[in-house]
Amino acid sequence: MRANVWSGRNTVQVENVPDPKILNDRDAIVKITSTAICGSDLHLYDGYVPTMERGDILGHEFMGEVVEVGKGVGKLHVGDRVVVPFPIACGDCWACRHELYSVCENSNPNAGMAEKMFGHSTAGIFGYSHLTGGYAGGQAEYARVPFADVGPIKIEDDLPDEQVLFLSDIFPTGYMGAEFCEIQGGEVIAVFGAGPVGQFAIASAVMLGAERIIAIDQYAYRLDMARNKAGATDVINFAEDPDIVEQLKELTGGRGPDAVIDAVGMEAAHGHGVVHAVDRVKQAARSESDRGHALRDAILACRPGGIVSVIGVYGGLLDKFPSGAFMNKGLTMKSGQCHVQRYLAPLYEHIRNGDIDPSFVVTHRLPLGEAPNGYETFKHKQDECVKVVLKP
Template structure:
């Protein structure tokens, strides 16, 4: 099969790779019909995420048609269309029973390595380094779906891939981020980052009762998409975000702040951002955390900071004194995707949202390597890429 394969920093290729096989009776194999490039994939592309190995197959936002079924699988049959969540859960451990699926205790075969880095091991993830299990990803012709019955979601007939493929990650991620923000009716919600996850944070904030949503970015196409989603916008290249938010909220600050940027924040002209960039360039750091610092400083007292943005290592200069003295709450985490897939599918079926709004590029799998560069460099109006193997 063809697959998008990591070979080193800035070097991904469409290679020929072995077809996956059933390894456990709970597996299924799918022929991938749609798969996406995620902002988190750029952390691999730019080699901020450790434990990548040449030959790793990338991708964690796939869906497709079941072509082979393990002997213990009763939930799916050949020909079914399924969406595969990026995180792999067993469905049985203490964390899965609590619906903390991305914290599953059993699906990361490299748990010792992860625990050494993080204190405890998160769940296994598709296509996202050996720190999270080394599972081959879904930017490929075929994918082995692990513990399919506990994870995958069958899609009803008549729903195109473009409406449902984002149930694999970014729609649940945006929704959980908004839920984690603890939005109360009428709240002002500020969203840092208008990439794909940020766009779903905006739509989800409205679903959860926000009275006002303010989106922060500098890319014109992203700001337009946020505005189309009902948000007021701030271009951080044109104004100081803190000052503008103070003006917009009469000095109180946003009630809820969602940081959907993560470890590769792009800010010019700020001392902390320049120091972050310098450290990453010489290998002395992995995280550029300006957006997180800014969200903490901007959030109103006794407010909430929700962080769906992915971080890798040990970001520094975090204003923890402000965080503590302002009485803030922070909620973070990889998304417990399985918790949200079915209810969000029902929102799509009820036409409360059509997630396909976020797609700007639909390309062949062979175009994936060039698309990584286009997406990273924010060229050609690129916000979300869907690849068709």
């Protein structure tokens, strides 16, 4: 089959590789009909995540048709149309039983590697370095899906791929970020990053009843989407004025937002001044892996007693963590890779009810063979790119 593989820093290419096979009774093979490039794929592309190997198939947002099932699979059948969640979860361990699917205790066969980095292992993830298992990803014609009874959700109606594809990651991820904010009604929520996950965090905060939602980005076209499609009430373009914390205070009568969502992670671009210079030097020397401007500003901007919700991806270590602000303001921080399996059924229902049409983020549609162009366009925000969908 053909697949998009990582072949070194800032390089991907579409190659012929063997077709996937059933390796376990609980596996299924899915013929992929749509697959997307995620912002977190850029962390791998850039080389900010260790444990990548040349030839790794990328991609963790995909859907398609079941073409083969192992003999231990009961719920899925050949011909079923499914969306596959990005974390691989066994469904049987203590974490899965408590709906903490992205920290499944069994699905990462490189747990020993992850323990060295993070203290504990987290779940396996498709196409997302060897630290999360070394699983082939979904930017390909076919994928092997382990624990097929636990993850994939069957799509029973004729909604087009683009309306349900993002159940695999970015819609639930944004939703979990908004849910962390404990919205009761009347809150002001600030969302750092108007990329695809930020757009869904905004749209989810609207669904959960926030009164005002402030989108923060440096690209006017993304802020336009946030306001016109996702439902942001205010926007801050830090390309025009870099002092985000001060602007958030102005917009909230000096209080600060009740909760702040970091939908940026280690790709943060808005740093300035001495701290930014220190980050750049340390990153060049690979002694600091995460650029943390979004997280630092989120902590400084959040109102005392508020919540900082971290759904942007971090992979390593960060300097200049504002621990004084975090502690003295009495903030709560919540974080995690999304427990996608927990959100699939309710969010699918929202789509079916017409509460949201997630396809609003799609700006680019390309054949799988053009994946390398897709990565470049997305990385450099060319052509007003927000989300690239690939068709195998």
